[in-house]
Amino acid sequence: MWRTLTLFFHQLASPPHFYRWSGLFAPWFAAVALVLITIGLYGGLLLAPPDYQQGEAFRIIYVHVPSAYLSMLSYVLMATAAAVGFIWRIKLAHAVAVSTAPIGASFTFLALVTGALWGKPMWGTYWQWGDARLVSELVLLFLFLGYMALHAAFEEQERGDRMSAVLAVVGVVNVPIIHYSVVWWATLHQGPSITENAISGAMLWPLLVMIAGYTFCFGWLLLLQLRSEVLEREAGARWTQRVLEASP
Amino acid sequence: MEGEGSLLSVADLELWRGQRCLFTELTFGLAPGQVAVVTGANGAGKTSLLRVLAGLSVARAGDVRWRDQPVNKLIPPQRAEVLYLGHLDGLKRELTVVENLNLFRRLWGIVEPVETVLEPLGLDGLAGRAVRTLSAGQRRRAALARLGLSQADLWILDEPFTNLDEEGRALVEGWLRRHLRAGRLAVVATHHQLRLGGAGQLRVEL
Amino acid sequence: MLADLLNVIRRDLTIAFRHWSELVNPLVFFIIVATLFPLALSPDIAQLRDVGMGVLWVAALLSSILGLDGLFRSDTDDGSMEQLVLSPIPLSITVLGKTIAHWLVSGVPLVAVSPLVAMAFYLPMAAWDTLIIALLLATPTLSMLGAIGAALTVTLKRGGSILGLLILPLTGPVLIFGARATDLAAQGESPAGPLYLLAALAALAVSLGPLASAAALRVGLE
Numbered sequence: 001m002w003r004t005l006t007l008f009f010h011q012l013a014s015p016p017h018f019y020r021w022s023g024l025f026a027p028w029f030a031a032v033a034l035v036l037i038t039i040g041l042y043g044g045l046l047l048a049p050p051d052y053q054q055g056e057a058f059r060i061i062y063v064h065v066p067s068a069y070l071s072m073l074s075y076v077l078m079a080t081a082a083a084v085g086f087i088w089r090i091k092l093a094h095a096v097a098v099s100t101a102p103i104g105a106s107f108t109f110l111a112l113v114t115g116a117l118w119g120k121p122m123w124g125t126y127w128q129w130g131d132a133r134l135v136s137e138l139v140l141l142f143l144f145l146g147y148m149a150l151h152a153a154f155e156e157q158e159r160g161d162r163m164s165a166v167l168a169v170v171g172v173v174n175v176p177i178i179h180y181s182v183v184w185w186a187t188l189h190q191g192p193s194i195t196e197n198a199i200s201g202a203m204l205w206p207l208l209v210m211i212a213g214y215t216f217c218f219g220w221l222l223l224l225q226l227r228s229e230v231l232e233r234e235a236g237a238r239w240t241q242r243v244l245e246a247s248p
Numbered sequence: 249m250e251g252e253g254s255l256l257s258v259a260d261l262e263l264w265r266g267q268r269c270l271f272t273e274l275t276f277g278l279a280p281g282q283v284a285v286v287t288g289a290n291g292a293g294k295t296s297l298l299r300v301l302a303g304l305s306v307a308r309a310g311d312v313r314w315r316d317q318p319v320n321k322l323i324p325p326q327r328a329e330v331l332y333l334g335h336l337d338g339l340k341r342e343l344t345v346v347e348n349l350n351l352f353r354r355l356w357g358i359v360e361p362v363e364t365v366l367e368p369l370g371l372d373g374l375a376g377r378a379v380r381t382l383s384a385g386q387r388r389r390a391a392l393a394r395l396g397l398s399q400a401d402l403w404i405l406d407e408p409f410t411n412l413d414e415e416g417r418a419l420v421e422g423w424l425r426r427h428l429r430a431g432r433l434a435v436v437a438t439h440h441q442l443r444l445g446g447a448g449q450l451r452v453e454l
Numbered sequence: 455m456l457a458d459l460l461n462v463i464r465r466d467l468t469i470a471f472r473h474w475s476e477l478v479n480p481l482v483f484f485i486i487v488a489t490l491f492p493l494a495l496s497p498d499i500a501q502l503r504d505v506g507m508g509v510l511w512v513a514a515l516l517s518s519i520l521g522l523d524g525l526f527r528s529d530t531d532d533g534s535m536e537q538l539v540l541s542p543i544p545l546s547i548t549v550l551g552k553t554i555a556h557w558l559v560s561g562v563p564l565v566a567v568s569p570l571v572a573m574a575f576y577l578p579m580a581a582w583d584t585l586i587i588a589l590l591l592a593t594p595t596l597s598m599l600g601a602i603g604a605a606l607t608v609t610l611k612r613g614g615s616i617l618g619l620l621i622l623p624l625t626g627p628v629l630i631f632g633a634r635a636t637d638l639a640a641q642g643e644s645p646a647g648p649l650y651l652l653a654a655l656a657a658l659a660v661s662l663g664p665l666a667s668a669a670a671l672r673v674g675l676e
Binding site: 145170 | 602606607609616619620622623624626630631634651655658662666670673674676
């Protein structure tokens with residue numbers, strides 16, 4: 001049973017196999033993401049009532065919260081894939097880790113920008129050191145950038161994969177420590193933070209739909225990035241040549 | 249090719265450097281008292297092969313076992329059975345010859361004193377000098393002094409005769425003969441013809 | 455195991471004491487960074503007292519992390535690292551020993567001169583003992599983190615510049631708890647809470663850090 005399962009995964013993880021099935025799945029991810037984000041935006045921007053304290057400004061959460069959620073999900077996914085690649089020497093896992101990093105960094109950046117835009121009407125400034133979540137996001141962005149910089153610094157791809165995998169695992173152990181220490185620090189200094197009111201149903205459902213839509217969008221982006229990463233890594237292989245000849 | 253009683257066994261080894269395949273399906277076994285002589289042109293992968301055999305790096309495919317254990321997963325007491333000497337001397341420039349060799353003895357838990365190997369190597373006059381002040385040949389001798397001290401069962405030597413004069417080479421070959429006669433094993437990458445008397449030589453051509 | 459650890463520490467201390475000049479570099483770096491702040495701010499006593507503790511912590515952190523750049527480089531370049539990796543001693547013990555040796559020759563002197571810097575920033579003398587304890591608990595964590603960075607960049611020619619990028623974001627918690635402990639002491643309150651947290655971080659770093667460094671060093675040799 002275990003043998004069949006590992007065999008199945010090994011086959012699934014073989015680059016030509018992956019390239020074939022990811023090509024079939026990717027458009028569906030894009031379609032589902034488009035539908036969900038359209039519904040979510042309609043619900044969030046038009047149907048949901050304005051917040052009784054924050055007015056219309058609160059609507060930025062429909063972008064901010066899904067981005068922040070995906071930024072953390074990406075880091076965990078990146079570190080997990082890197083660890084799998086490191087331990088079992090699976091090439092595709094390293095490709096997943098490397099492809100996740102720039103997408104994760106983009107979502108982190110989006111979360112920071114939307115957080116700052118949200119902060120302006122709330123605090124009067126774009127940036128508040130007292131907001132632990134934003135500071136944590138900033139550190140997360142640094143961690144993504146460090147991972148990408150380290151990977152890019154190596155000429156030999158395999159060494160770069162394995163070195164940055166170690167960094168990703170070290171990072172993922174540290175992320176909760178950093179987050180809770182920043183939260184602790186922020187509460188000490190009584191900084192202003194965006195208060196979370198209990199969110200009503202009419203406000204909540206578009207948020208959940210947006211999170212789901214963003215997740216599918218993330219999946220779609222990851223598949224696209226991963227496909228080109230795999231092609232690049234397998235540039236010398238025969239199946240790559242066939243793929244390149246077949247495409248116009 | 250792989251006989252019964254091989255302590256070191258290499259099966260279907262496949263090695264790549266970047267996008268280039270160095271060799272595939274390399275298989276051999278080494279029994280007690282045997283030496284494998286690895287030859288091949290520059291860039292054929294001699295050093296890469298030796299590093300895989302020592303457990304420093306991992307091959308793209310295939311299996312290298314020492315006493316039925318994968319070489320890169322040897323537990324510490326077993327690691328003392330394998331000695332690898334690469335291109336680099338592995339000597340600290342700031343320390344003296346004796347200090348360097350004592351470090352080696354402590355790491356490997358060797359009781360034999362350093363003095364027994366210094367004299368035949370002609371290093372007894374240099375024992376207290378910092379390695380940084382030695383010539384390349386003297387440094388090589390100091391690095392190879394480890395062979396005189398080593399109790400390891402398997403020696404993996406990468407071009408041991410580089411920078412050595414005829415006398416030094418004869419001395420190292422003497423140690424190698426003694427090592428093999430004691431029923432131990434060695435893998436040597438070299439351009440030189442090894443003069444090992446009757447010891448069983450296995451040629452590995454890359 | 456302990457004997458092996460002591461062997462490695464003794465080895466690295468011997469090597470370190472053969473070149474004295476490199477030993478003082480991190481220390482001088484620490485003092486210079488701290489000296490630059492008054493020049494950038496003003497000689498005003500009240501202002502310097504306000505920022506002093508923060509300056510001291512950031513300077514200590516930078517000097518501990520950036521000074522570690524070469525921790526594994528010379529051993530890798532001269533082939534000693536191959537011998538250490540293949541020796542019967544577990545690599546994480548070797549790494550731990552090397553990091554401890556480095557901490558002894560760079561971290562401990564830094565802690566020793568920290569009261570001098572504290573004095574230059576007019577920090578209350580009552581906080582000095584806490585400052586020393588906090589630095590003694592914080593610098594091992596920083597050394598372990600820096601060692602990971604040094605191991606990750608060991609095969610890179612220009613390791614130093616990227617090392618900071620990789621490791622400095624991870625030092626936030628040490629900075630937060632360290633500065634908080636000394637702050638509390640300066641206000642005459644008990645710094646026990648953040649000190650315990652610093653100790654917990656140190657325990658975590660000393661037990662897990664060498665494993666990560668060892669993994670990276672092995673990759674560097676592959």
